[in-house]
Amino acid sequence: MKKDSCNIIIIFGATGDLTKRKLFPSLNGIYNSKNLPDNLRIIGCGRKDIEGDIFVDLHENISKSCEYLKVDPSDKDDFISLSKKVKEIENIYNNVNIIYYLSTPPSAYLPIINNLISNNLNKEDIGFKRIIIEKPFGNDLDSSKELNKVLSTGFNESQIFRIDHYLGKETVQNLLVSRFTNFMFNALWDRNNISYIEITAAESIGIKDRGEYYDKSGAIKDMFQNHLLELLCLVAMEEPKVKTAESIRNEKVNVLNNIRKINCIDDVIRGQYLASESSIKKFKSYKENKGVEKNSKTETFFACKLFIDNDRWKDVPFFIRTGKRLPTKVTEIVVNFKKNNNIFSSQNQNNTLIFRLQPDEGMLVKFNLKKPGHKSEIISKNLEFHYKKLGKNVINNAYETLILDVFKGDTMLFSRSDFVEKAWGIVDPISKKIESNKIKLYGYKAGTWGPQKCNDLFRNENNWRYPCKNLVNDGEICEL
Structure with a gap:
């Protein structure tokens, strides 16, 4: 008799860096939280035969149900072997659910997908079949369309989960709840009350050992096309009709x-970090990696000003920036409300609402x-909330959240095909201008907030908020 x-x-890509750094720790976390699905098996696939245990970093109660198979993405015979292995398991159980996790370089996506389909490993005969793909989802509009096709x-589409770990962050998920459940925010969330919005995703690290990948991608494709446009949409979208x-x-x-x-000429700034020295250490330039x-003319810093032409946001500027080797690691959204003309002060101060996504998560x-x-x-004061005050471990690991959502079949935190193609449609014209040398590349010293030219995007008295590691310490000088 078959089991249930x-x-x-x-x-x-089971032997790769992403699996070791993100996927295995997340599976351990899910196990420790007692949310791991019953009767879980893991089949790790890699291009070559290997010796030794690649599952040693998994909890022993997970690793005992793991096995490794040599599966080269382009080797049809290897996929026949994989298909036989799946059939063996299906002969034991009445219901077999399978998640395919493509933790590989993007060049392996198409051959893996084609081989899964040609071996009928996509068929949902006795259980669901779902596929997880890591970004980038293509390199431009044409390649993203090919991947989607x-x-x-x-x-x-309900079987496809394009994973963006940013969307799994508790603070990102809270954006919509904060917007739509608090009347004092929701009632003011439009062009009549908001002057401008900033979205910053800064990293203090360089590119580490990702030089070969990053030099072909840059900040625009690595961050703006996915993470930052996703955040923009959460800030700017209308309230959904249903949940x-x-x-x-x-x-x-x-x-x-x-x-x-x-x-692209006036509202886009590109930069590349140069060598510098702080009181703590020396930093090599991007080109030395x-x-x-x-x-290389690849940008490690990108900033732009854009507009959303609808009734809610017409003519409200959104300023977006991201970069490597900036003074601190921080991701935040800054909503700058219009100045308030009043009889009590000639300075006409404005109010600011800040969503801190990482670190020191809060509002x-x-x-x-x-x-x-x-x-x-008049003096300006802070009213603040920190997630850490809710207790320990209230900020879930993003990958844990997203993997569990795949098991549940919940696609809300994953990118849909039309979103991916629309995003590339926004990025491609910028890329073409870069290829034709129409957008300058400015140098900036490692440890600074990017090219000085970045401030020119405002073209008025406004400027960027310069955050530090702690949520409330804005305006202070941060040193790497």
């Missing part, structure tokens, strides 16, 4: 549809008070 059910994760020949994954994803696509064509071309509101002992002097 079994869950399998088949990891392509191949996927659609064997998988429904479903498709309704939310529809509204995100609507935002991308309404983004005005970016002025292994795998980087000596005359901060800047508001105005009368300075004690002074009838007409």
Whole structure:
């Protein structure tokens, strides 16, 4: 008699860095939280035969149900062997659910997908079949369309999970809840009350050992096309009609549809970090990294100003920036409300709302008070909330959240095919201008906030918020 059910994760690229750094620790975390599905088996796949145990970093109660198979993405015979292994398991259980995790270089995606389909490993005969793909989802609009086309020949959109770990962060998920459940925010969330919005994703590290990949990608394709446009959509989208994954994803696509064509000459800034020295250590330039071309023109810093042409946001500028070797690691969204003309102060102060996504996760509101002992002097103070005050371990690991959502079949935190293609449609014109040398590349010293030219995006008295590691310490000088 067959057993009831079994869950399998088949990891392509099981010997790779991503699996070791992210996937295995996340599976351990899910196990420790007692959320791991019953009867879980893991089949790790790699290009070569190996000696030794690649599952040694997994909890022993997980690793005892793991095995390794040599599966080269382009070797049809290897996929026949994989198919036989799956059939063996299906002969034991009435219900077999399988997740294919493509933890490989993007060049392996198409051959893996084609071989899965040709061996009927996509068929949901006695259980679900779902496929997880890591970014980048293509390198431009044409390649993203090709990837989506191949996927659609064997998988429904509900089976496809394009993973972006940013969307698994608790603080990112909280953006929509904070917006739509708090009347004091929701009622003011439009062009009549908001002056401009900043989205910053800064990293203090360099490119580490990713030189060969990064030099072909750069900050625009590595961060702006996915993470930052996703954050933009969460900030700018309309309230979904219903609380479903498709309704939310529809509204995100609507935002991308309404983004005005970016002025690549005046509203885009690119930079590349140069060697520098702080009081603590020396930093080499981007071009000194292994795998980087000596005359590389790849940007490690990107900033732009864009507009969303709809009733809610018409003519409200959104300023977006991201970069490597900046003063601190921080991801945050800054909502700058319009200045308030009043009889109590000639300075017409404004209010600011900050969503801190990492680190020191939380929210901060800047508001105005009368300075004690002074009838007409106004001071700005902070009203703050920190997630850490809710207790320990309230911020879940993003990968744990997303992997569990794949088991549940919940697609809300994953990118849909039309979103990916719309995002590339925004990025491609910028890339073409870069290829034709129409957008300058500025140098900036490692440890600074990017090229000085970045401040020119505002073209008025406004400027970027310069955050430090701690949520409330804005405006301070951070040193690497």
